[in-house]
Amino acid sequence: MNNKAIGNIFKGDKVIWMVFFFLCMISIVEVYSASSSLTYKSGNYMAPVIKHIFILCFGVFTMICMLKVKCKYFKIATPFMLILSFLLLIWVVIAGQATNGASRWINLVGIQFQPSELAKGAVVLAVAQILSAMQTDHGADKRAFKFILSVCSIFVFFIGIENLSTAMLLCITILCMMIIGRVPMSQIGKLLGFCFIGIAIIFTLVMVVGKDKNEMPQADNTLTEQVGKEKEEPSAFDKTFHRADTWKSRIDKFLNSKPVAPEDVDLDKDAQVAHANIAIASSNVIGKGPGNSVERDFLSQAFSDFIYAIIIEEMGIFGAFFVAFLYIILLYRAGSIANRCENNFPAFLAMGLAILLVTQALFNMLVAVGLAPVTGQPLPLISRGGTSTVINCLYVGIIL
Structure with a gap:
């Protein structure tokens, strides 16, 4: 018993x-x-x-x-999960707590909460429901593709502002679900084409707007000239793309990685990668x-x-x-x-x-x-x- x-x-x-x-x-x-x-x-x-x-x-x-919990209740919960996740993502963008330079956290009754984790599950719920509701004998209905993009693009955008890697992993998950859900390959092919163009545009913006933190000049005479001047308030553009500096630094470090002799490794500059190695x-x-x-x-x-x-x-x-x-x-x-x-x-x-x-x-x-x-x-x-x-x-x- x-x-x-x-x-x-x-x-x-x-x-x-x-x-x-x-x-x-x-x-x-x-x-x-x-x-x-x-x-x-x-x-x-x-x-x-x-x-x-x-x-x-x-x-x-x-x-x-x-x-x-029976599966039918997950279906019922999907719209409520989407609404809750959307409101929390808006909240974290406006008044989120910063950790390691990224505002990804909300403090609820003394407990730190990361809305993107909940939003990922809500998006998967929504995609699963759309694919299941629009299945035919020949695969998913062509309209399913539009519905999935309409729902997912909003969440991917708000997650990507503060956590680009999470947004990209969510996109990969959605793509895999569409392939499993038999969405027409012609639509998936067009989506991949637009994705490559979008990635190229984002990459260009990051490389143009961002400043590599590892290449920023150290304190010198030019800084002393700024003493006494009031710091300019960051513009709305700067607030939106404040993570571009971090992204560019990481991209530069990854793309420019070359074999370095042990005695030439800078453990202060490349601490994480060096100590991991x-x-x-x-x-x-x-x-x-x-x-x-x-x-x-x-x-x-x-x-x-x-x-x-x-x-x-x-x-x-x-x-x-x-x-x-x-x-x-x-x-x-x-x-x-x-x-x-x-x-x-x-x-x-x-x-x-x-x-x-x-x-x-x-x-x-x-x-x-x-x-x-x-x-x-x-x-x-x-x-x-x-x-x-x-x-x-x-x-x-x-x-x-």
Whole structure:
């Protein structure tokens, strides 16, 4: 009877539950190891990991709650989720709290909340509903393409103002969902053409408007001439594109990356990339063992954006492949679930959420090993976080 009761609570795909369990165990170990900077600030070496475990437990609670919700209620919730996400995105643009130069956070009753995480799920819900409602024997109705673009373009724009990488990953997810949903390839081909043109325009604007922070002149006589002058208020244009400097710096650093002799590496200028490379190189294939990282003390955001580099340093190449393999299994099992669905909506929803999680994980890994420009994307279900961890757990619960 007890086993039956436990089975009712933890129902769903057992393989996904195992994947989630392994990701959580790796997360707890690596966050505990990589949070040395937080430990130093708080003076309590257990506080960061205890908080992380509490957030994971709350995430598991949301998963179990999602298991009890029927798919038809997700359909009903879609318009409300879209409206709420839109209002929160407007709020964060106008009065969001800045972290690392980006206003991505809202403070609700002392809790920092990232609206873009909720908005991603709302968009996936909307796309799944549009695709399922407009399926025909020959694929999706041509009008589905227009409806998807109408809904998604608004959210992608507002997310992209402060978090360009998140907006791009969301676009990839939407594109994959349209391909799975059998949207006519002629429409997808035209969309890709416009996307390439749009990317070229955005890239040009960033390179023209932005100023590479690494190339800005140091304090000199020209600065002393400005003493006594009032600082000019930033224009509306500057406020809108205030992230262009950061984007240009990252693009320049990635495109101009050349082999640098160890003695010529500037650890102050390229700290994140340099220490991530050191962490990977010093793993010696087999790793140093859990808790034995050295670079965690020097690598900024070691517990979040660059936790994969710490995983490689401590668990070696085999540990890195194991983590990547877990995400592949998650995507594969989501595909199996989609194939077994009797209706289109849950199938598209499961695949959309799985693609959303896996593409973010892949991009985080590429950044950690130096194959993509540095961004602020955490590793889903492993990196230390608040909003992202709970909502990612919620997404897994919906898949289950």
